[in-house]
Amino acid sequence: MRFLPLLLCLLSFLLHRSFVIFTSSAPICNPYLVQKVCHEFAQSDPLLSCSFCINSLTAAPPGFSCNLRNLGVLSAQLALTNATGTVSRIQHLLRNGTWNPFEKECLSSCLDAYSDIAVPSLEKSIQAFGANRCQDANVRMSAAMDSSTTCQDGFGEKKGTHASPLTQQNYDLFQLCAISLAFSRHLC
DSSP, X not given: OTTHHHHHHHHHHHHHHHHHHHHSOOOOOOHHHHHHHHHHHHHHOTTSOHHHHHHHHTTOOTTOOOSHHHHHHHHHHHHHXXXXXXXXXXXXXXXXXXXXXXXXXXXXXXXXXXXXXXXXXXXXXXXXXXXXXXXXXXXXXHHHHHHHHHHHHHTTSSSXXXXXXXXXXXXXXXXXXXXXXXXXXXXX
């Protein structure tokens, strides 16, 4: 009987340790995994920036379960966040900017490309990827990627200098879509 308190104390300690192990959040993203994957993807796609990929994917939220499938979903979600933010930026630019008719037309075309094509395509791509319908996910992700290129190219269609005020947003969406497509090709 004199060992009973010691046994209870030991049992309590072991149960507590097991509880902590099984209830702790998933490990944060291993920077080595992100670097390795991004380097591999950038080698197979010359348009994909390795540093952009690393910077984007290491921004995973705390408790993020870091595996290839989740990183693929994360890149698509980041693309969707970029696209919805770009829609807001274009609306703001159209309301508050002084634009010549050509620039206003370009911004309106960009708004159409992002709100009518990129955002819905990204939403459906994320759903398709989650359901393991990779071909569908790739087609929709490619459509979103094309929206960024269409928007950027529109400003250069007329002679003269018409710098796009959306160059950074277009580049970011293109890169995020390229990362998502690379994950999809790798996993499916």
